Amino acid sequence: MAGVQKMKVSCENNIVTVDGVNDFTLSQILECGQCFHFDKLDEEVYEVVAFGRAVKMEQTDKVLRIYGSSMEDYEGIWKLYLDMDNDYGLIKQSVIKADGALKTAVDEKSGIHILNQDFFETLISFIVSQNKSIPQIKQCVKNISHRFGDEVIGYNGEAFYVFPDVQRLHDATEEELRECKVGFRAPYIKNATEAVYSGAVTKEKLDELDIAQARELLMTIKGVGEKVANCVLLFGLGRREAFPVDVWMKRIMEQMYFDGKDTKKQDIEAFAVNKFGDLGGYAQQYLFDYARTTLFK
DNA sequence: GCCCAGGGCAGCC
DNA sequence: GGCTGCCATGGG
CATH class of the missing domain: 1.10.1670.10 (Helix-hairpin-Helix base-excision DNA repair enzymes (C-terminal))
Known part of the structure; x- marks a missing residue:
């Protein structure tokens, strides 16, 4: 991308350093309501759990450090997760050009990136999200991960629990899910997991469809309406034209x-x-x- | 006790 | 088709 300024990426002692990040503010990216599996440790310092990994991300000005990441993990996971190859300077220009009325919001939130998250985790997380506040969603995601997800050793040598994959969550009963405080959404989670497990609704199928058809297929899942489907399309399937309205x-x-x-x-x-x-x-x-x-x- | 949260479903009309 | 009440849970 022509407008993306050169970033210098290096790795030492399992710490990846990305020097020269632009239009990037870690706190805005994580706390803008698109993802739920992270904890704030300090100003611009966060633990992030995704794609079977638990890392610490820390930003100082234009330098992003990822603790507990190899160069292979950066290239294979975090670069895409953080949408690093997308030119957000250009995106912001284009958004403001589409309507100057958005300049205030864009300037205020100038460091946002849209993450590319795991499809299944995004699907279940946003089913949980309905009629809940963001702190409550985070707690439910943590509960589900702790109960059903694999234990992994994180950046600091301590144990973390990653979000369960389809097979793991397929073993969960509705009662066990309710114990994760998801309430009336428990049967929705069961239904969604079954749909993905059976192959009725998969990322591969959704990727082949145009956005209207993909949204329709997602909405065959009980507990997935227009808004949740749009969030899954936007955050879990890379469909940047989706416009969720909550x-x-x-x-x-x-x-x-x-x-x-x-x-x-x-x-x-x-x-x-x-x-x-x-x-x-x-x-x-x-x-x-x-x-x-x-x-x- | 009230109202609200990144909604959606079933039951009405 | 559109509208209304209800669904768990926790925080203000």
Whole structure:
């Protein structure tokens, strides 16, 4: 990508150093509501559990360090997870060009990247997310991982529990899931796991479909509606044109574009798809985080 | 006790 | 088709 400034990547003692990160703020990326399996240790210092690994990420200005990562893991996992090869300077320009009204949100959240997360973990996490707050979602994801996921040795030599794969979660009973505090969503998780396990709904199938068909297939899972499907498409399947509308997006979009009038989520989504097109997912994330942390705080 | 949270489903009309 | 009440759980 022409606009991506050169980053220098090196590795020593299982610590990867990425020097020269731009349009990148670790705290914004992790805490903008797209992922749930991490803990804050300090300012711009986080433990991140994903893809069967537990690492510490630490950012100082334009330097990102990943503790507990080999160069192979960076190249094979973290570079794509963090969407490092995408030019966010260009993306932000394009979003603002699509509508100058987004400049405030983009400037406020200028370090956001959209992560490329594991499909199955994203699917289950966002089924859990419905009608829950972000801290509660994080706790449920941690509960499920601790109960059903593999133990791995993390960056500091301590044990972490990674999110279970389909086979592992397929063994879980509804009662065991309820003990993870997912409440009425337990049967939804069972249904989703069965759909993936049986091959009815897989990443491979979804990747072959256009976004409307993929969304339709996802929504055959009980507990997956329009919003959850869009989150899975955006964060777990790389479909950057998806535009999830939750209560926060409804609020900010009604204020910005519908004269403060009560508007159906589907109408808001249709409006946004028309306005932002392929940039929808990015625009949505800047607006969502800005609405939640700044505008309606 | 109330209301709300990155919603969706079943049961109505 | 659209609208309403309900679904667990925890925090403010």
